[in-house]
Amino acid sequence: MVHKILCAVDGTKHSDKAVQFAAELANKLGSALTIATVNVMIGGARSGAIYSLEDSQVQNVLEAAARIAADSGVKNVHTTPLRSREAAAGVVTYAEQDDCDIIVTGTGDKHGLSRLVLGSVAADIAGKAHCTVIVAR
Template identity: 45%
Template sequence: MTKKILCPVDGSDHSDVGLVQAAELAKLTGAHLTICAVNLAVGGARGPTINQWTDEEAEALLAKAEEKARAAGATDIGSAVVISRAAGQAIIAYAEELGADQIVMGTGDKRGVKRLVLGSVAAEVAGQAGCTVTVAR
């Protein structure tokens, strides 16, 4: 039985699809929903590390996501910002740390060459996570 759901979000339309699915699943199962935003870090080595979002932007993103999850019926919600250089690995590691039974995430409509060139965080998470992964489109 699903007790802990992790839903990574980035503010995009496709992550909102995953968020709504995660919220509905949490409502149906009574599971705790944790929403996380992976704040990608770039730079370092010889210069400063710069994150994709400021702390305020990341918190605003999570607040909007929590509002959408509540509107979709979830009631037991938590959130976190994870800072990492690799989104997929950060999601997998955080799911393990959280003890998540399931990861629910959206994915863009990337097929063929676009998927090969751009890669897919959802595919990486689905292929490597130690728990159930639901990819919503």
């Protein structure tokens, strides 16, 4: 049985699609939906932690995603800001700690060299997660 769904978002159109999919899934299965975004640490080795986003930006991303889920009829929606050195690691760690059954994430349209250079957070999540991962397009 699927009790908890985690949807990883970053405020892009791709993550909006993931939220819509996760919301539909949560509605069909009667599952709780948690929406998370990772504020990635980009500094801090010697000078203290520096994150890629301001706290207000993280909150805006989460609120926008929660509105999408609520508009889709999900009644049991939670949001959580995460902090990590790597986005995928933050999502996977949270999913394990919160005993999530499914992770839903979006993905961009990376091809060729940009895919090799930039990597893919969705692929990293799928490769490291303890549970089912759905990549929404």
